[in-house]
Amino acid sequence: MKELYAKLRTEPFIITGPCVIESREMIMKLCEKLKEITERQGYTFIFKASFDKANRTSITSFRGPGLEEGLAILAEAKARFNVPVTTDIHEASQAEAVGKVVDIVQIPAFLCRQTDLLTAAAKTGKIVNIKKAQFLSGYDMEHPVQKVEESGNNKIMLTERGSMFGYNNLVVDYRNLIDMSTFGxxxxxxxxxxxxxxxxxxGKSGGDGRLAPSMAYAAAAVGVKGFFFEVHENPAEAKSDGPNMIPLNEFENVLKKLKRVMEAVKG
Known part of the structure; x- marks a missing residue:
C-alpha cells in the first residue's frame, strides 16, 4: 500500500468503475476490461464501485447490494485481477470493515466535514480520498485534511467534483485544483x-456525460495527474448516475487524448 501511494504521488492514475455495484457478474466483467484499457494506455488503475449509495435523490432508487455482499464482490475483483480497489463510506461504523478490503477509503463530498467519518477513515491506515464538498472552496479543504492528519494518517488525496451553481447544476472552478495542490x-x-x-x-440526478472528457482535459492542463471517471457498458441502463457516465466503448479514446494533453503540458 505504501508503494501504491508513492506511485499515486508521482505518476498518472485513473480511478474508474461503475457508480454502484449492480451485480457480481457486471463488476467482474467491467473491472477486467477497465484494467486492460487503463494499463494499455500507461495509467495506474484503481477500480471503484459503491456497495451502497446512501445519498440517492429518491427513497425508491437502487442503492446497491449492501456492505457485506458488496465488500465480498470488491475483494473478489481485487484478488482476481490483482488491482487496488476503492469504495465510499457514509457512516463511521463502516470504516473498519471497508478498511480490511480496500486500498483507498473514499469520503463522499456531502460528508467531507463529518469529523467522525474522517477520523474513522484515517484510523484504518488506508489511503483516504476526500472529495471536496459542492459548497466548499479548494482552500476550505484545509480543515478536512487536518482532521485526517491529526488522526495519525498522512496518506491523503483530494478530489474536485464541481461546486453548486444555481439549481440542479454544478460548475468547475479550476482554481480549486490549484489551491488544493498547495497542501502537498x-x-x-x-x-x-x-x-x-x-x-x-x-427524483433522480441528471447529467451531461458528453462534457466529462473536457473536464478531465482541462484539469490535465493545470497539472492534475489523477482522474476519476464513472464508466458503464450502457450508461442508459445504469442503475445510478447513467447520464454523466462515459460509455465503455469510448473510454480508451478519452484516455488517449488525456495522455496527449498531459504530455503537452509536461513538454
Whole structure:
C-alpha cells in the first residue's frame, strides 16, 4: 500500500468503475476490461464501485447490494485481477470493515466535514480520498485534511467534483485544483460527477456525460495527474448516475487524448 501511494504521488492514475455495484457478474466483467484499457494506455488503475449509495435523490432508487455482499464482490475483483480497489463510506461504523478490503477509503463530498467519518477513515491506515464538498472552496479543504492528519494518517488525496451553481447544476472552478495542490497531496479531477445535475431529473440526478472528457482535459492542463471517471457498458441502463457516465466503448479514446494533453503540458 505504501508503494501504491508513492506511485499515486508521482505518476498518472485513473480511478474508474461503475457508480454502484449492480451485480457480481457486471463488476467482474467491467473491472477486467477497465484494467486492460487503463494499463494499455500507461495509467495506474484503481477500480471503484459503491456497495451502497446512501445519498440517492429518491427513497425508491437502487442503492446497491449492501456492505457485506458488496465488500465480498470488491475483494473478489481485487484478488482476481490483482488491482487496488476503492469504495465510499457514509457512516463511521463502516470504516473498519471497508478498511480490511480496500486500498483507498473514499469520503463522499456531502460528508467531507463529518469529523467522525474522517477520523474513522484515517484510523484504518488506508489511503483516504476526500472529495471536496459542492459548497466548499479548494482552500476550505484545509480543515478536512487536518482532521485526517491529526488522526495519525498522512496518506491523503483530494478530489474536485464541481461546486453548486444555481439549481440542479454544478460548475468547475479550476482554481480549486490549484489551491488544493498547495497542501502537498495528490489532487484528482472527478470528471463525470462534475457534469452531474443533482436531482435534475424528477427524483433522480441528471447529467451531461458528453462534457466529462473536457473536464478531465482541462484539469490535465493545470497539472492534475489523477482522474476519476464513472464508466458503464450502457450508461442508459445504469442503475445510478447513467447520464454523466462515459460509455465503455469510448473510454480508451478519452484516455488517449488525456495522455496527449498531459504530455503537452509536461513538454
Amino acid at each position: 497531496y495528490p489532487v484528482i479531477m472527478d470528471a463525470t460527477h462534475s457534469v452531474q445535475r443533482p436531482g435534475g431529473l424528477a
